[in-house]
Amino acid sequence: MAAGGFCKLPDGMVVVALNLPRPAAREGLPGPAADVRVLVHARNRARALTRLRNLGLRAVYLRGNAAPPTPDEITAVLHHPDGLIWRTPPDNGVPAGVTAGPELWRPIRALLGSAAA
Secondary structure (H helix, E strand, O other), X not given: OOOEEEEEOOOOOEEEEEEEXXXXXXXXXXXXXXXXXXXXXXOOHHHHHHHHHHOOOOOOOOOOOOOOOOHHHHHHHHOOOOXXXXXXXXXXXXXXXXXXXXXXXXXXXXXXXXXXX
């Protein structure tokens, strides 16, 4: 089960954040076996999950609100034209004591395109 959560915005829309396995790692394709943090902006939680399922991520469910999006993540997804972005979690793959710069958010096509290659 993927960790994730949501945040309801003042206008009634929601931002859903999910930690999912990278599609390349899940399907046995070459590539790093890292998790990714996916953010979706939609009218409600069901529509957010439907957007991901329509892109081929069929087994995506949101149970609970253990890892809601941070204010920085909400700002990032609201400023993206598609309202659907991803990146590796900040602490993923970084040894303790090493300070790495923040990774930029990428459009979902970059994630799904790497799985198809």
